[in-house]
Amino acid sequence: MTDIEPLVRATHHRGITTLTLDSPANRNALSVRLVRELAEALTRSGEDDDVRAVLLTHTGNTFCAGADLRHPPHPDELVALLKQIIDLRKPVVARVTGHVRAGGLGLLGACDIAAAGPEATFAFTEVRIGVAPAVISLTLLPRTDPRALTRYYLTGEQFGPAEAARAGLLTAAGADVDDVLEPVLDGLRRASPKALAETKRLLTAKVLESFALDAGGLSGLSARLFASDEAREGMTSFRERRDPQWVV
Template sequence: MTAVRRTRARGIETLTLDSPQHRNALSAALVGELTGALTDCGTDDAVRAVVLTHTGTTFSAGADLRDPPHPDALVALLRLLVELPRPVVARVTGHVRAGGLGLLAACDIAAASHTATFAFTEVRIGVAPAVISLPLLPRTDPRALARYCLTGERFDAAEAARIGLLTAAGDDVDALLEPVLDGLRRSAPEALTETKRLLTARVLETFDRDAAPLTALSARLFSSPRAREGMTAFLERRDPEWVL
């Protein structure tokens, strides 16, 4: 059973995260499928741009705690989104948590409806947003990122747009994206590739410099006793032992 559906219309390849029963959590299988689909898009001259969207009420709940991807695989996926020679547009109509926010930050353009909510929940299960900070830090407001990463608070789509996590937020996400997709279809493919390369250079510098230590940090935290307690508490729907 596939976790990523693929459709195409007028040069736009739509990749749909399709594991709603698991809230489109980033399992090893889903990350592998999405990586493969994006790789195909990057080498297909008939693809002008990619739309990344979802089924169900959640864009992505973050890492699948029962079948998490290896940190190296998640880094590779995020880097692929950033350096893909085709623009990647995120279309969000549901909730986004933890690692799912890394997917948004790695996309070139991201739009969400006002029904979407966002939260960096890592600290609440005893880990840190280590790997996803690679695309996040160069693209989002540092003061806001400090608040939301340190507290795990939920915020809405308007705030996500204000801090740079989203390009736009509104009642009708498809209306928001209609001029975006029209513009991409009207743009020369080679020009899109080179323009994206210019725009993502600083993000890729962050990957080159910090990916290895952040991958090691993620692996260390996820294997810690504190994280085991946090993940167990989450799955058991109770507060972890450190809550005051």
């Protein structure tokens, strides 16, 4: 029997564990299997004393295309993954050299530090397929500029890394993402593990409050919208590469 290739690959170098999303066939979309493998890899990283921080990156030209529309995880599973990243006592750094869409932006928002190169593009495409950015708001609303988020949530427009940094979706953007991240990773390697854990706890307290207050309601909203007639039309039109019926 042929071994199944992993969708999340892990490597380790000088205290940094790199987790690479490696599902290019569906643009690293959040399938049930990818969510499960990423959660398992994060658990292992959290339990390994040799891991100072986690670097989350990707293969192909897309960091994450959002929920896999063919094999989507239950909203509760996505909530659990985002909370796991926030809860992890080790910093999680995102390295983005491609496109980020919909639920992928929630993943980005859960990371403590995020950097992108010039090839990166961003869009909250949920409204264009008949749903809303519900669950991902748990990580995004506490950390991003509300006026920018209002525009991009409501319109689904695409924007670039400079605007993403201005809005608070990214920590930094640059011509070479590895040059941007070099001093970041060096700083994490020089930091005390216990000090990192306690400092992260301070920084994520407000975000975790949003999970405690809103996770159940937003998960339920997401489930209802994905089961709606408009979502079925939106996802069908997406697969058929046509405008949904409501476009005027």
